[in-house]
Amino acid sequence: MQYKGYVVRITPADDLKRTDELGRETTCEGFRFEVFRDKEMTDLLDEFSAAVDYEILENSLEEAEQFAKDTIICEEKQFDASQEMSM
Numbered sequence: 001m002q003y004k005g006y007v008v009r010i011t012p013a014d015d016l017k018r019t020d021e022l023g024r025e026t027t028c029e030g031f032r033f034e035v036f037r038d039k040e041m042t043d044l045l046d047e048f049s050a051a052v053d054y055e056i057l058e059n060s061l062e063e064a065e066q067f068a069k070d071t072i073i074c075e076e077k078q079f080d081a082s083q084e085m086s087m
Contacts (some may be wrong), residue, residue: 001065004076007041008068009034010061016051028052031064035072046075 001008016028028051037043048071050056056063 001068003069003072006045006072007036007039008072009036009041010064010068012059013049016049018051018054028054029059030054030056031067033064033068033071035068 001010011032011034012029013032014027014029016030016032018026018028020026030049030051032049033047034041034044035046037045050064050067052059056067
């Protein structure tokens with residue numbers, strides 16, 4: 001997926017660890033995300049994940065793509081600063 005000049009690789013995951021409301025560690029389904037600065041996907045900028053019932057509501061690519069877009073929007077200033085530092 002491309003968004004705001006970044007390339008995002010979205011990979012399904014079934015081993016994401018989260019802590020439930022009772023403080024127990026649980027294993028969840030969801031997605032892993034890798035954000036790259038370049039189309040060749042060699043310049044990795046960030047990695048993060050989203051688990052169903054924690055960061056996203058359902059296990060769908062549409063939900064994952066929206067989460068990636070929202071995260072990029074929230075982190076864009078930090079991404080830009082990181083990009084300036086790498087130049």
